[in-house]
Amino acid sequence: MKIAVDIGHNCAPDTGAVAIGNENVLVMDVGRRVISKLRALGHNVLPVTPTDCSSVSNSLWQRVSSANGWGAELYVSLHENAGGGHGVEVWIGSERSRAIAQNIVNNIAALGFRNRGVKVQGKDGPHLYVLNNTIMPALLVEGAFVDSAEDMRRFNAEDMANAIVQGITGQTISGVSLSTEPSTPATAGGGTTSSTTDESTRRLQEYLNSLVNAGITVDGIYGSATRAAVARFQNIMGLTADGIAGSNTWNAIKAILARPLSRVGSRGYAVRWIQWRVGAAVDGIFGNGTRQKVEVFQGNRGLNPDGIVGNLTWQQMFK
Incomplete structure (x- = not known):
């Protein structure tokens, strides 16, 4: 499944709530684990949290545009709550995402949090930009209240991430790497491109086919065709056309998406x-x-x- 994961806020001036807990810190910890676990289970994951934005509106627009342009099959936005309550709730934009949302809210509630249920935007509260503007099934998780002493005592990022991943996939996984960047042949392979097979290469191949009509087979093998397509893209971007997808190449891809x-x-x-x-x-x-x-x-x-x-x-x- 192609899953867009939105780690909420974390892009000033788009910042989260701060009380007993700090939403930016907590949701980043959970989000990194969710992304790594989904990838380890074989899913194609695109993190859509921007690294730079001019306003909160621009931050939200970038997230949605990345997911829509990539063709995500599911959009998951991760947040923590505030406002004097306690417990977990999951918001949905349509009934298409209710089943997954119900699984997630039940799983997190099973950790001891109050189950505030699945809420529908427009019916149970205001319209939320990321739910209102994504074209795929989408949901927004409010995992716990950062101003609740009870919730913050109970909060555990690993348990929260497992509950979310199990809600999405029906599976759990532990002990995965929490690297923040895609594992590309330029880093995982010591700068080489021969015989490298992994999920990041499949994502790279999909992007190249979409962006420069590369026409390469999406097989996860970083062979000569993929290297040539990378070099072609790098040449367009004004980068050193060495055929190795390092951080500059990934940054260019993200900027376009x-x-x-x-x-x-x-x-x-x-x-x-x-x-x-x-x-x-x-x-x-x-x-x-x-x-x-x-x-x-x-x-x-x-x-x-x-x-x-x-x-x-x-x-x-x-x-």
Whole structure:
């Protein structure tokens, strides 16, 4: 399953609640474990927590855009609660995610937390951006209250992560690595690319097929075809085209998957990809020449030719 995991907040100015416990710290601890456990169970996981944002709205938009653009089959947003209560609740955007949400809330309640149940946005409370704008089944876990002494005494990140993973998959796993970055051949293989097979390579191959029409087989084998596709992508991004997917290459991929709003004056990896996609000169600077090419691209696809790469234009660029 392709699962987008959103570790809530953790991107200033988008920060969590602080009381007896610190939401940013607690949810990061749980989230890293959830991601590692899901991957160890064979699932394809995309962390969608941004590393930089201009506002809370921008932070939320980046998370949703990454998941939608990647084609996630499930979106899981991880939070801790505050406001004078105690216990666990899970919010859903539609009935499509109720079964998994019910499993998660029951599993966490079994750890001793009060079961506050599954709540439906719009019916039981306000609409939540990440549930309202994702196109796949989505849920938001409020694991415990950071201002409840009872909840904070009971809180254990490993137990919480196991409860969430079991709720999603029906399985549990322990003793996994908590690395924060994907294990890529550039690090796990000592900088080599021969005979490397793992889940991160499969994710890399999927991204390359989507971003540069690489046409490579998604088999988890970092062979010559994958290396050539990586080098091609690196060349577009202005990186050293060595065919090794190191941190700079992954950062470029993440920047594009975030689908930032791009217009005249924008710069960076996403702009370079836009320029390559529309046939403009690739220099990473969104100037008038790029705008004109974007307008032609939009006109050819029945979009408003305003020269701004927003959500609708991004969607067409991935087709």
